[in-house]
Amino acid sequence: MSIQSILDWFDNGDHWSGPEGIVHLLWQHVQISVIAVLVATLIALPIGLFFGHHRRGSFVAINLANIGRALPALALLLFAVERFGVADPPAWMQTIGIGSIPTFLVLVALAIPPIVTNTFAGVSGVDPETVDAAKGMGMGGGQVLRRVEMPLASPLIMAGIRTSAVAVVATATLAAIVGWGGLGRYIYDGYRVQDDQRIFAGALLVALLAISVEGVLALVQRFVVPKGLRLAARADDDDAARRPRSANPGLAPGAAIETEPVVPT
Amino acid sequence: MVLGAYNGDTLVDWSWVNDHTGEIRQRIVEHLQLVGWSLLWGLVLALPIALLVHRFHGFRGAALGVTGILYTIPSLAAFALLLPYTGLSQYTAIIPLTTYTLLILLRNILAGLDAVPGDVLEAAEGMGYSGSRRLLAVELPLAVPSIIAGLRIAAVTLIGLVPVAALVGQGGLGTFMLDGFNRDFQTPLTVGTVLVVIMAILADALLLLVQRLVTPWNRRTARA
Amino acid sequence: MRKGRMRFSGRALGAMLVGFALVLAACSSSGSSSSSGTATKSSLIVGSKDFAGAQLISQAYGQTLAGKGYKITYKDNIGPTETVYPLLENGDIDLYGEFSGTFLTYLKGQPSSNSTQVFDAVQQKLAGKNIVAVGPATAQDVNAFYVLKKTADKYNLKKVSDLKPVANKLVFGGPAECLDRPLCLGTTEQQLYGLNFKEVKKLDPGGPITNKALDDGTIDVGLLFTGSSVIKPDYVLLKDDKGLQPADNPIALINKPKATTEVRAIIKTVNTKLDSAAYNEMALKVFNDKEDPSTVVTAWLKKNGLIK
Numbered sequence: 177m178s179i180q181s182i183l184d185w186f187d188n189g190d191h192w193s194g195p196e197g198i199v200h201l202l203w204q205h206v207q208i209s210v211i212a213v214l215v216a217t218l219i220a221l222p223i224g225l226f227f228g229h230h231r232r233g234s235f236v237a238i239n240l241a242n243i244g245r246a247l248p249a250l251a252l253l254l255f256a257v258e259r260f261g262v263a264d265p266p267a268w269m270q271t272i273g274i275g276s277i278p279t280f281l282v283l284v285a286l287a288i289p290p291i292v293t294n295t296f297a298g299v300s301g302v303d304p305e306t307v308d309a310a311k312g313m314g315m316g317g318g319q320v321l322r323r324v325e326m327p328l329a330s331p332l333i334m335a336g337i338r339t340s341a342v343a344v345v346a347t348a349t350l351a352a353i354v355g356w357g358g359l360g361r362y363i364y365d366g367y368r369v370q371d372d373q374r375i376f377a378g379a380l381l382v383a384l385l386a387i388s389v390e391g392v393l394a395l396v397q398r399f400v401v402p403k404g405l406r407l408a409a410r411a412d413d414d415d416a417a418r419r420p421r422s423a424n425p426g427l428a429p430g431a432a433i434e435t436e437p438v439v440p441t
Numbered sequence: 442m443v444l445g446a447y448n449g450d451t452l453v454d455w456s457w458v459n460d461h462t463g464e465i466r467q468r469i470v471e472h473l474q475l476v477g478w479s480l481l482w483g484l485v486l487a488l489p490i491a492l493l494v495h496r497f498h499g500f501r502g503a504a505l506g507v508t509g510i511l512y513t514i515p516s517l518a519a520f521a522l523l524l525p526y527t528g529l530s531q532y533t534a535i536i537p538l539t540t541y542t543l544l545i546l547l548r549n550i551l552a553g554l555d556a557v558p559g560d561v562l563e564a565a566e567g568m569g570y571s572g573s574r575r576l577l578a579v580e581l582p583l584a585v586p587s588i589i590a591g592l593r594i595a596a597v598t599l600i601g602l603v604p605v606a607a608l609v610g611q612g613g614l615g616t617f618m619l620d621g622f623n624r625d626f627q628t629p630l631t632v633g634t635v636l637v638v639i640m641a642i643l644a645d646a647l648l649l650l651v652q653r654l655v656t657p658w659n660r661r662t663a664r665a
Numbered sequence: 666m667r668k669g670r671m672r673f674s675g676r677a678l679g680a681m682l683v684g685f686a687l688v689l690a691a692c693s694s695s696g697s698s699s700s701s702g703t704a705t706k707s708s709l710i711v712g713s714k715d716f717a718g719a720q721l722i723s724q725a726y727g728q729t730l731a732g733k734g735y736k737i738t739y740k741d742n743i744g745p746t747e748t749v750y751p752l753l754e755n756g757d758i759d760l761y762g763e764f765s766g767t768f769l770t771y772l773k774g775q776p777s778s779n780s781t782q783v784f785d786a787v788q789q790k791l792a793g794k795n796i797v798a799v800g801p802a803t804a805q806d807v808n809a810f811y812v813l814k815k816t817a818d819k820y821n822l823k824k825v826s827d828l829k830p831v832a833n834k835l836v837f838g839g840p841a842e843c844l845d846r847p848l849c850l851g852t853t854e855q856q857l858y859g860l861n862f863k864e865v866k867k868l869d870p871g872g873p874i875t876n877k878a879l880d881d882g883t884i885d886v887g888l889l890f891t892g893s894s895v896i897k898p899d900y901v902l903l904k905d906d907k908g909l910q911p912a913d914n915p916i917a918l919i920n921k922p923k924a925t926t927e928v929r930a931i932i933k934t935v936n937t938k939l940d941s942a943a944y945n946e947m948a949l950k951v952f953n954d955k956e957d958p959s960t961v962v963t964a965w966l967k968k969n970g971l972i973k
Contacts, residue, residue, distance in 0.1 A: 194853075195864070196844070245594070246641030248601040250615060251634040254622040258630070262874055263883045342513070349515045352841070353608065355868040355878070360515070361841075365867065367521035367609070368842040370747040379518035386513040457955070477689045484682065524748070528757035529712075529740055610712075610743035619742065624717070625873045625895075626955045 177372040182380075185373040196361070202381065205358035207273030208351075209344045209389070212280055216287030216344075217337060224295025224336075228329070229321050237296035244289025249347045252282045257354045276356040279348065286347055287340035294336025298329025327402045334397040341393055345386045349378075359385070454628040465617075469636065472613035475534050475606065476599045476644075482535065483542030483595060484588075490543075491550035492576060501551070508544040516541070516602055520609045534606040541602070542595040546588070553587025554580050589652040593645050600641040604633070614640075708736035709923055712758035714749050715742045716870050717951045717958060718806045718893025718944065722762030722915040724962040729935050730928065732972035739959075745842055745870065746771045750918070753796060759923045765801050766911030767808075768918070770848050776911030783912045797924040799932040800916030802939035806892030807910040808848050808871075810903045816885050817901040824904035825858055828886065837862040838878045839888030840870040848910060849888055857909050862886070892941060893948040915939055938969045 185191060192198050227233040256278030264270070265277050274280045302325045310324045326333075349360030362378025365371070458465070494504045519537035527533040557580050565579040607615025614633045621630030709730060713723035720741055731737040740758055743749050746767060752758050765783045766776045772790040776783050784801045791798055810825055817823070820831045828835070837860075843849035844865065847856075854861045866884055868874040871894035879887040879900070886903075889896060896902075917932045943965060950961045966972045 242597065242642075242645060243638075245597050246601055246638050246645075248604045248615075248618075248634060248637045250604045251618050251630070251637065254618055254630055255634070257874065257877075258622065258625075258627075261877045261881055261883075262868070263878070263881045346513065346515055349517065350605070352867075353517075355838075355866060355874045360517070361867065363515055363518040363521065365841045365845075367517065367524075368745055368747060368840070369845040370525070370751065371845075372522060372525070375518050375521050379514050379522070382515050382518070383510065383513040387510070454955075461957075474689060477685065481682070481686055481689065525751060525755075528752055528755050529743070530757075607742075608744075609748075610740055616742070623715075623869075623872050624952055624955060625876075628955075 177376060181373050182376055185377050191377075198381065201357055201359050201361055202385070204275050205345070205348055205360075205382075205385065208275055208280055208283065208358065209341065209348055211273040212283035212344050212348075213287055213337065213341045216284045216340060217291055219284070220288045220291035220336075221295055221333070224292045224333075225299055225321060225326070228296040228299025229317070229325060231300050234296070234300065237293050240289045241293040244286065247286070249282060249286060250350055250353075252285060253278060253350055253354055256282050262355050275358075276351055278354065279351040279356050279358075283344045283347060287344050290339040290343070291333070291336040294332045294339070295329065298332030298336075299325045301332075302328045328405065330401045331397070331405055334393065334400060338390060338393045338397075341389050342386050345389055346382065349382055452627055452631050457628045458632060465632070465636070468612060468614050468616055468633075469640070471611075472600070472603055472637075472640065475531060475538060475603050475611065475613055476596060478531065478535050479538035479542060479599055480592060480595055482539040483546050484592070486539065487543050487546035487550060488588075491547050491554070492581070494547075495551060495554045495580075496573075496576065504547060505544070508540075508547055511540040512544045514540075516605050517608060520606055520611070524609055529610055531611065533609060534603065534611045538599050538602065538606075542599065545595045545598065546591045549587050549591025549594070550584060553584025556587065557583045586652055586656045589648055589655070593648040593652075596644045596648060597641045600637060600644060604637060706734040706736065707923060707925075708738065709759040709928075710738045710740060710757070712740045712743050712749055712752060712761040714746065714761065714763070715744050716872065716890065716893060717948055718890060719762055719764075720958040721893070721944065721947050721951070721962055722802075722917075722939070723760075724959050725935050725939065725966065726760060726762055726917050726932055728959070728962055728966055729931055729971050732966070733927075733931055735928075741958075745840070747842065753918055753920060754794075756920060760917060760919045763798075763916050763918050764806060764913040765798075765916050766913035767848065768798075768916070769911065770846065778908050778910075778912055780912040780914050784914070784916065787916070795921045797919045797921050797929070798916050799919065799924070799929050800936050801912075801914035802916070802936035802944075804892065804915055804939050804941045804944035805913060806890050806915075806944065807905075807913040808888055809891045809905065809910065811879065811887050811889050811896070811900045812885060812903060813879060813882075814899045814901050817903075822901070822903060824906040825860075825909065826906050828860055828903065829858060832860040832862050835862055835885040836864045836866060836883070837886045837888075838866040838868045838875055838884030840875075841867040842870075843867060843888065855909075857907055892944050895952050915944070934971060935966075938971065 190197075194200065224237070227237060260278045260281070262276070262278070265274050265280075269277070299321075306324060306328070307320055310320045315323065348358050349363055351358050352360030352364035359378055359381050362374045362381070366374030366376075366378060490504055494501045514537070516537055519540075520533055523533045523536060527536070554576075561579065561583070562575065565575050570579055603611075603613045604615030604618055607613055607619050614637050617629040617633030617636075621627060621633065709727070711723055711727035711730075713720045723739075723741070727737045727739060743752065743758075746763065749758070749761055750763075750768075750771065753761060765780070765787055769776045769783055769787050769790065772787070774786045774790050776786070780801055780803070784798070787798050810828070812822055816835075820827070822828060822831075837850070839849050840846075844852060844867075850860070850862075850865065853865060866878065868878055868884075868887075871888065871890040873895075875884075875887045875889060876895055876897070878884040880897070889900075891902070915936065917936075919928065919932075947958075947961045947965055950956045951958050963972070
């Protein structure tokens with residue numbers, strides 16, 4: 177396998193079109209990742225906000241991340257296929273990008289914990305004095321959440337979503353093992369027929385996609401996170417945003433893990 | 442081969458577990474070996490890189506960038522690409538798994554080193570520690586809790602990742618998962634999965650214990 | 666005080682790492698020492714492809730050799746021919762159970778429906794190589810196209826060539842390597858039969874995913890193995906009327922240095938007993954009774970007096 181052979185692989189027009197083509201598989205991969213992260217966010221955000229706002233359930237929130245990481249993605253996928261089969265989802269699901277029900281469910285399940293924990297950490301970590309000040313200005317609970325806690329927690333919330341999104345993109349490659357598509361097809365099929373170019377091309381595409389997702393979400397973060405917090409976020413550096421200095425494990429054994437990154441797959 | 446309708450499958454058939462204690466033990470050992478060697482190699486590589494990067498800040502971005510990119514390579518692809526070179530030896534799994542630990546460990550070691558308070562550094566300086574000696578004798582020991590926290594994350598991540606290596610003949614508990622799945626046989630799939638989760642929780646707890654043992658001064662001042 | 670403790674922490678960490686390494690080293694050496702026996706008979710690493718039938722034959726060869734005093738280590742369920750054969754060539758494994766027709770196609774030979782011819786062709790292909798083939802057994806386990814009975818009734822399907830006029834309405838499902846293997850589809854169009862399916866799904870090698878997909882109508886035509894897949898009562902086998910599938914009999918592939926006269930003779934004794942009935946019965950036990958391939962094989966070898 178040489179660089180030239182990889183370039184040739186990408187140069188071959190046949191590899192771009194059709195049901196086995198890059199365009200189709202990439203689109204499948206992106207679609208199911210986007211919808212999975214969206215659904216996971218819709219589920220995880222309210223939970224994290226609720227418990228964070230009421231400063232309750234920290235034990236659960238912290239341990240949820242640990243359990244989430246301990247669950248082997250491959251096993252979840254095998255269980256999901258046993259339970260739900262490999263039938264094509266109904267048309268409406270396919271329209272919104274869910275090409276495979278078991279894959280979708282596993283991705284959502286893996287994406288929820290980091291978002292819950294980060295949202296919880298962000299909201300519950302808002303300085304109580306700031307909250308008191310907001311209340312003193314006459315804000316109700318909902319207003320405090322919307323106008324004070326959420327904006328202040330937004331860097332951590334976004335970090336959680338980024339963590340989940342990258343993990344989802346990586347994990348979606350496993351879907352090929354259980355008969356679905358996405359970029360994992362190149363990797364698994366390439367393995368089955370010992371076609372190194374195909375495996376490498378697949379790995380490259382997945383890695384590029386993961387890096388792009390990071391980039392896009394970093395951009396989103398710029399719009400979501402209030403200006404005043406951006407400097408602080410930068411000091412934390414985009415990677416370290418997930419592992420803020422304050423989470424030095426020397427300080428609190430549990431806290432060390434609550435905002436950790438990405439699961440490679 | 443004609444098969445009648447397959448009726449009923451319990452989550453765990455305990456007689457199977459009884460008959461397979463030997464193999465279960467073997468798979469656990471294989472699993473632990475892959476995780477253990479990868480963690481060890483990861484630490485051996487990440488520690489000097491982190492120390493260098495900490496001293497020469499210019500390389501920090503590069504080191505995190507490269508390990509970050511390594512982190513995005515799908516494990517199945519890495520295993521499959523190594524197979525022609527490393528064959529069925531454990532390196533087929535250990536090399537990619539080690540690269541995954543690098544980002545986690547590097548970040549944690551650096552975070553630990555960064556968090557050493559300035560006054561401690563000044564005090565060390567005052568006591569005659571400087572440069573590399575201060576780094577090794579003062580800063581590194583203070584970063585130990587953070588390093589172990591990194592090991593915890595890396596350990597749990599790897600334990601959940603090793604099952605994928607069973608697809609390329611690396612053994613471990615993933616073997617049970619795939620076998621159960623391929624025969625529509627619930628028991629091995631359940632047993633493999635449950636053991637992986639238990640292993641992850643135990644490894645996490647064990648490293649937490651180590652973390653507490655080696656840093657007795659942190660025990661009560663957790664939130665200070 | 667603090668300094669002392671810091672030292673303690675650093676040393677403790679160091680000690681922990683060293684201890685950790687020692688434990689690992691101990692584990693690893695205990696694992697590998699088992700294969701470096703000093704017995705007079707040599708040791709062999711027996712690999713297997715990743716479906717039940719292939720595991721059965723690899724086990725049968727391995728266990729019989731073990732019964733004669735050879736030291737056998739198993740590497741089960743590695744992958745398809747494309748993965749396992751290179752490992753044999755590299756010497757990662759010494760022996761594995763293969764299927765003659767599939768293997769001949771892999772070597773880019775021209776298979777036929779005659780078992781002897783196929784095996785002779787395999788031998789010719791291997792001439793000059795460091796690999797020896799021993800076989801063939803009479804058991805057959807070939808790729809075959811299956812449809813549900815209702816699909817067969819609807820389109821009046823009895824043989825594979827009946828698929829031609831309706832293929833563009835049907836979804837096909839087979840292993841991931843299907844489009845690269847002439848014995849499956851080869852390309853997106855099955856050349857011999859001129860089949861152009863509406864869609865081709867890549868599922869698994871004759872396993873539960875293909876079964877599920879066929880059952881719930883996700884696919885209309887599924888590729889399963891006649892001897893080692895789960896063939897349910899409402900599946901209809903489409904007759905291979907143009908002879909796409911070659912004779913596919915179990916053979917043992919062995920690294921030449923390990924293929925002593927005695928080893929070959931032992932493998933031959935297994936092959937003479939391994940007919941389709943025995944093979945199917947064993948596969949049935951693996952799927953239906955959830956017995957381990959190794960257990961099933963042990964029982965069969967004992968019954969046939971191949972091991973004690």
